[in-house]
Amino acid sequence: MPAASKAPATAAGGRPSVADILAMARAKNEPSSPPKAVAEAEKPTAKPAAAKPSAPKPPAATAAGRAGVQRDTASILAAARAAAKPGPVSKAEAPVRPAAAKPKPPAEKTVARAVPPKPTRPVTKVSSKAEGEDRRSFLEIATGSFMAIGFTALSVTGGLFSLGLARFFFPNVLAEPPSKFKVGAKDGFPSGKVETKFVAQYGVWVVNGDVQGLQQIYALKTVCTHLGCTPSWLEAEQKFKCPCHGSGFYKDGVNFEGPAPRPLERYAIRIADDGQLEVDKSRTFHEELGQWADPDSFVTV
Amino acid sequence: MHSDPFFLRDTSGFLGGYYTLIALVNGVFAFLLWRRQGSVGWAVFWTVFAGAMMVLASLAMSASPAWVPALPDSVRSLVNALSGPVVYSLGTVALFTVLFVFRRFFVRPMVAWSILNGALVLLGLAMADQNFALIVMKPDNVPIVGLVFLLAFFTWVATKQAVVNDDRIARGEPPMEKLADEKVLVWPDLVYTELICMVAVSAFLLVWAICLPAPLEEPASSVKTPNPSKAPWYFLGLQEMLVYFDPWYAGVVLPSLVVFGLMAMPYLDYNKAGNGYYSIAERKFAYLTYQFGFLVLWITLIILGTFLRGPNWNFYGPFEYWTPYKVEVLNNVDLNQMFWVNWLDQPLPRAVSGAPWYSQLGTIFLREAPGLVALGLYLVVLPPLLAVTVFRGMFAKMGFIRYMIMANLMLLMLSLPLKMALRWTMNLRYIVSIPEISLNF
Numbered sequence: 001m002p003a004a005s006k007a008p009a010t011a012a013g014g015r016p017s018v019a020d021i022l023a024m025a026r027a028k029n030e031p032s033s034p035p036k037a038v039a040e041a042e043k044p045t046a047k048p049a050a051a052k053p054s055a056p057k058p059p060a061a062t063a064a065g066r067a068g069v070q071r072d073t074a075s076i077l078a079a080a081r082a083a084a085k086p087g088p089v090s091k092a093e094a095p096v097r098p099a100a101a102k103p104k105p106p107a108e109k110t111v112a113r114a115v116p117p118k119p120t121r122p123v124t125k126v127s128s129k130a131e132g133e134d135r136r137s138f139l140e141i142a143t144g145s146f147m148a149i150g151f152t153a154l155s156v157t158g159g160l161f162s163l164g165l166a167r168f169f170f171p172n173v174l175a176e177p178p179s180k181f182k183v184g185a186k187d188g189f190p191s192g193k194v195e196t197k198f199v200a201q202y203g204v205w206v207v208n209g210d211v212q213g214l215q216q217i218y219a220l221k222t223v224c225t226h227l228g229c230t231p232s233w234l235e236a237e238q239k240f241k242c243p244c245h246g247s248g249f250y251k252d253g254v255n256f257e258g259p260a261p262r263p264l265e266r267y268a269i270r271i272a273d274d275g276q277l278e279v280d281k282s283r284t285f286h287e288e289l290g291q292w293a294d295p296d297s298f299v300t301v
Numbered sequence: 302m303h304s305d306p307f308f309l310r311d312t313s314g315f316l317g318g319y320y321t322l323i324a325l326v327n328g329v330f331a332f333l334l335w336r337r338q339g340s341v342g343w344a345v346f347w348t349v350f351a352g353a354m355m356v357l358a359s360l361a362m363s364a365s366p367a368w369v370p371a372l373p374d375s376v377r378s379l380v381n382a383l384s385g386p387v388v389y390s391l392g393t394v395a396l397f398t399v400l401f402v403f404r405r406f407f408v409r410p411m412v413a414w415s416i417l418n419g420a421l422v423l424l425g426l427a428m429a430d431q432n433f434a435l436i437v438m439k440p441d442n443v444p445i446v447g448l449v450f451l452l453a454f455f456t457w458v459a460t461k462q463a464v465v466n467d468d469r470i471a472r473g474e475p476p477m478e479k480l481a482d483e484k485v486l487v488w489p490d491l492v493y494t495e496l497i498c499m500v501a502v503s504a505f506l507l508v509w510a511i512c513l514p515a516p517l518e519e520p521a522s523s524v525k526t527p528n529p530s531k532a533p534w535y536f537l538g539l540q541e542m543l544v545y546f547d548p549w550y551a552g553v554v555l556p557s558l559v560v561f562g563l564m565a566m567p568y569l570d571y572n573k574a575g576n577g578y579y580s581i582a583e584r585k586f587a588y589l590t591y592q593f594g595f596l597v598l599w600i601t602l603i604i605l606g607t608f609l610r611g612p613n614w615n616f617y618g619p620f621e622y623w624t625p626y627k628v629e630v631l632n633n634v635d636l637n638q639m640f641w642v643n644w645l646d647q648p649l650p651r652a653v654s655g656a657p658w659y660s661q662l663g664t665i666f667l668r669e670a671p672g673l674v675a676l677g678l679y680l681v682v683l684p685p686l687l688a689v690t691v692f693r694g695m696f697a698k699m700g701f702i703r704y705m706i707m708a709n710l711m712l713l714m715l716s717l718p719l720k721m722a723l724r725w726t727m728n729l730r731y732i733v734s735i736p737e738i739s740l741n742f
Contacts, residue, residue: 203524222524227548229526237628243528245544246614248631257631258614259544262736288736 021076081116179282185275186301189217194233194251204267204279205233205240208301209251216298219267219279220253226260240264254287263287266297308431313364315438316425320358323421327351330414343411350418357425371429372620381618387725389609389616390718393601397593404581408461420450432622436608440513445534445607452600463579463588470583478578528612528625537606538599544614545720547731547741555717559594562710569707571698586695594714633730640671665735672733676742679716684708 140146183206189195195206205220220240222230229244239256240249247258254263266287268280277299285291292298331347334340360368400407407413424446427433437446466476485491518527532540542551566587574583581588611617612625634643641649652664666673684705688696696704723729733742 200522200524227543227552229530230524231526232528234626236626241613243526243613244530245540246631257633259546259730261547261731261734261739261741 018077018080021080022073025073025076180278180280182272182274182276182278183219184277186217186271186277186299189277191215191301192251194235196233198279199230202279202281203230204281206269206277206279207251207253211252211292211298215301217269217277217301218253218298219269221265221267221281221284223265224260225255225262225264226258231264266292268296269299270296271299308434309366309369309429310364312428312434312438313361313369316361316369316428317358319425319428320354320361323418323425324351324354324358327354327418347414354422357422361425361429369429370426372426377430377620381621384609384616384618386605386616386721389605390601390721393597394718397597401589401592404460405464408457408464413457417450417453427619430620432620436619436623440515441534442607443513445603449604456596459579460581463581466578466580467582470580476578476580529610529614529623531606531610534603534607537610538602541602541606541610542717545717545724547739549739550742555713558710558713562714565706565710569699569703569710571695571703590711598714598717631728633724633728635731635734636672636675636729637668637734639727639729641668665737669733669735672731672742675732680709680712683712 140149181202183195183198189206189208191208192210193208198204198206199222203222205222206217207220208215208217210216211218224231224242224244224247226242226245226247229242231240231242231247231249233239234241238251240251240253242248242258242260245259247255247260249255249260249264252263253266255261263286266285268283268285270278270280272278283296285294285297327347328351331344331351334347335344357370360370363369407416424437428437436442462477466478469476531537539551539556542555545551546555570587572584572587574580575587608619609616611621611623612627615627615629617623617627637649641647650664650668652661656664687708688704692704692708695707699707720729720732723732731741733740735741
């Protein structure tokens with residue numbers, strides 16, 4: 001290799017800097033040596049951390065031995081750091097070094113290696129009020145500490161976020177049918193009829209039926225009292241039948257088959273000022289609580 | 302019968318392929334029997350069977366109602382007439398008992414293979430019926446049919462190993478698992494197997510999803526419930542329980558008890574035998590309790606909910622058309638009604654409106670007294686009674702606390718079949734019914 005003879009010459013004037021050695025190694029290697037040699041020489045630079053700590057590097061020595069008097073960057077660097085002879089570690093020089101003469105596993109060697117002194121860690125200056133009150137510490141001085149600022153900001157943001165979230169529960173436009181709606185005059189509900197046309201829009205059956213001997217018009221909520229499915233009115237069997245678990249209710253809403261534990265609920269119903277029946281979904285009446293006796297829960301025919 | 306002239310034409314191709322597949326599998330089976338086992342008699346038998354399947358396949362391919370192999374109308378009507386929740390549940394319990402008692406017979410490979418083929422042929426014959434095919438061949442339900450066969454297979458494998466082990470233990474030999482206890486490595490043995498399985502199953506699922514697309518239903522609506530409205534298949538056992546119980550009990554308490562009970566098992570189990578190997582004889586109580594809870598109370602209820610529950614959650618026979626107009630009279634009454642009105646012939650105790658709260662509460666307790674007493678007897682008095690009679694040995698081994706937990710878990714599990722039986726026999730709705738606070742049992 002051409003670089004082998006040059007390096008000691010440069011080093012003769014004194015110890016060259018690492019940058020110099022690197023530049024020299026690159027300059028010597030690139031033009032003359034074939035691409036394979038360049039690749040070999042450059043490879044160890046990819047992991048300088050591995051090459052850094054050990055001064056007389058056995059891998060470098062073996063590499064040099066393999067390729068004759070090969071100078072690779074790692075060995076040059078290692079030599080420079082250890083203030084040893086700058087330049088490659090050739091096979092001829094190797095016996096001089098006790099470490100290289102008797103190759104040992106690297107793990108053992110790291111124990112004996114002298115560790116270069118660590119650079120002292122720069123002490124960060126902690127600013128205090130005594131040391132000049134500049135602009136940076138203004139907020140701190142104003143509020144007490146940075147923790148206070150952080151938590152205040154967090155709680156304020158959280159509070160505002162919660163308020164904003166709460167606002168979603170009160171939308172500007174409510175796209176649901178009003179709780180009160182008119183279903184028409186009493187004449188539209190002949191005796192014994194279950195009106196199912198309000199189910200899709202309002203979820204209510206308006207029934208004109210016989211409840212314990214009294215003819216009444218009442219509005220039944222279309223929610224099964226078992227698990228909340230929508231039963232269907234079976235005209236042929238004169239019953240409400242739930243498709244989910246087979247609960248059945250008579251026309252008056254009283255449960256008689258399946259697992260439903262209590263009768264269907266009633267909505268409030270009254271005759272409005274214009275003579276029409278008005279159902280109010282905001283109030284419900286439970287039979288098991290004796291609320292069906294409430295005059296608001298039915299309209300006498 | 303509800304029948305469609307185009308139905309057979311559409312199904313015949315599938316049925317032909319189905320019978321051909323059975324024939325092929327049996328042909329391979331016969332060949333293996335001949336080459337590996339050298340049992341010529343069985344090999345000839347299954348070859349003849351495969352030939353018969355090929356005949357069935359060609360008949361099915363004809364697509365003519367006169368030729369396609371199907372169950373006779375009389376058989377279908379008989380099955381429909383016989384099937385009902387009572388017959389179904391009693392039948393599954395009876396089947397479970399027979400399978401357990403005669404397990405030595407059923408674990409023989411030839412018996413199991415014959416049963417499998419019989420079930421497959423029966424399924425093929427039944428699928429020529431339109432009403433049956435409509436339910437069983439629904440894309441949602443096809444995996445469940447497959448799962449039934451898979452479950453039967455795995456139960457059979459485990460039972461077979463247990464029977465073999467029981468015989469060996471009776472002879473004083475170690476169980477099979479102790480002989481082949483060679484350790485294998487997680488990597489690469491297990492991980493490679495899992496990887497291959499993952500790839501194979503993913504490919505299979507992709508092909509399945511393309512060939513048998515899951516149906517989309519109508520858009521959801523809060524005021525229109527599909528009829529029948531069914532839970533996912535793995536929850537159909539729960540949905541069946543909901544027919545007999547209040548939502549809080551069947552939907553919350555019982556499922557939680559199932560989970561907690563399964564978690565409690567290792568702590569309740571005092572039997573050290575059967576650790577690391579299959580055995581039935583060494584742990585009969587544990588085996589029977591678990592298999593009853595799993596096979597009878599969970600699996601058969603899923604099958605019932607999937608294939609036999611139709612519109613309005615009525616029970617439909619396997620060959621019955623799912624008409625939403627089927628009328629079934631199920632006049633259910635609560636125990637309080639039965640006790641006060643039917644037996645004592647007096648009105649239900651009812652608080653005067655406006656009475657103070659303690660008076661109302663007292664009235665409720667009086668009204669529900671028969672149910673509360675029955676429940677108390679069942680859950681409080683019965684465990685000690687069992688401890689001094691049937692479970693005397695277990696009580697001595699387990700100690701008071703473990704025994705009481707075990708006994709109560711078991712009694713609560715048994716409350717499901719008991720309640721079902723009470724519903725069928727007495728039309729009982731709830732034993733304790735307090736709708737005022739939505740508490741029913």
